[in-house]
Amino acid sequence: MLKALKIELLKIKGSKVLFIAILFPIFSVLQGAMFLQYIKRSGESFQFWRMLFSGSTFFYATLLYPMIIILVFAIITRLEHINNGWNQLLTFPIKRKNVYLSKLLLGCVIIFLNLAMLSIGIIIAGLILGGDANIPYNIILGKPILAFISSLPIISFQFFLSIKFKHIGVPLGIGSALTLPVILVINSTKYWIVYPFAYPMIAITPNLVTLSEEQILKHYIMYGVSGLIFIIIIGIGLLKFKNKDIM
């Protein structure tokens, strides 16, 4: 498994996937800094770190983060789709399960790196913009971790599509079509639970008001559902991958 992961790491060395993972959070932090300056100018009272975090994560969680997941898996699997890479790979004496899981793990690591960059970026931007030393680490570091857990359905779904379809337009098109309604779905306290693409936004939003018991319960259900969907989709994907023909 470790060997397979090392091979995967070597493969992505020349790709721009790490660049994408690092670049996108910078956009979000810039946006958060602009939002903070806007609030400052308006003269309203505000909580510095919470505002910076909210400003940086709103656009990120609704749009950027799901798109990063889509792009990361499209890039990782593209290398095998071109030049008959799957055929070569699957004839090697490596367990198919290890190939599949190492690709998934690599994607998860890059996505996690992206979230870590977001947290680090917010802290650095906050300190530059004059934030106090009472950094709310539980929000800035904790919420992105929850966002990662809640995005497991998107991760598994996009990984499944990227392995299944040779044509990158399919995972990109389907993924972006499903990302588009997120901004509308999160406005519904009733229906967001049935739309997994909205989960990262729900998980990352700092609770500015006290949540009702029903909403808290829905949050717990969300993490459970996320794990369950992930296991189901990855299980089906792995079974299909094990039975994949070498053409």
Place this chain on the structure above:
Amino acid sequence: MILTLFKTELIKQKKGYIWLIVTIIPLGTMVAMFLDMYLRYHTYLYGLAQKNKITSWVILLKENHNILGWGMFLPFFVSIIATIIYYTEFENNSWKKHLSLPISKVEIYISKFFVILFFSLIMIILNSLGLLAVGKVIGFPEVFDYKLYANYILFQFIAILGVSAIHNLLSSYYENAIASVTIGFISMIFSKIVLLARPSMAKFSPYTYTYYANILNGESKAIVVYGGIISMVIFLFLGILSFKKRDIL
């Protein structure tokens, strides 16, 4: 000759994924807008329309364009369409065949551009048809505003001319399909930031023209029309120059 090439391109895409993409995206927006209207029309949006003395169809259009983000995403969807169209050539390694035929490279390049526009237009029309269906199902009391939606389609089409030319150039240049899509995505995000932070600068980015396509007032119309056409001419010219230099390898 361009028309023949255009028809050939359509045949090539017949069994491809392009039809799936141009249908599934508007279908997604239709479902999202239906959900939005189902949840908020009777309780909030209808009242808002009456207060502002506008019709439900205008509210629906604005929800689709600004709240759902169709206006922002459209250039990115065009980039996906362009990628799919060029992917066929790279996948089958058919550039060699095409470029050695006695057909002008310029004509091949322009026919590809028309194919991108054709599929983008279909996607735009399907989005508006989806909105019409949502309005009918929800039961808007006003008569459907054909003129508004025809203008909406027209201005979106003009707004994507520049972006289509850019992605015709990028998709023909990069064999790696993800490169062109990623550039499209980054440009879309960057343009959104420019639009918020420096609105006066936004008119210089072809990726922002689709934002203006629903407002249809004087200045926005001018930005869409002049911006769309000028950027198309510039990038089509640059693309032709680049494509003409392409070697047969």
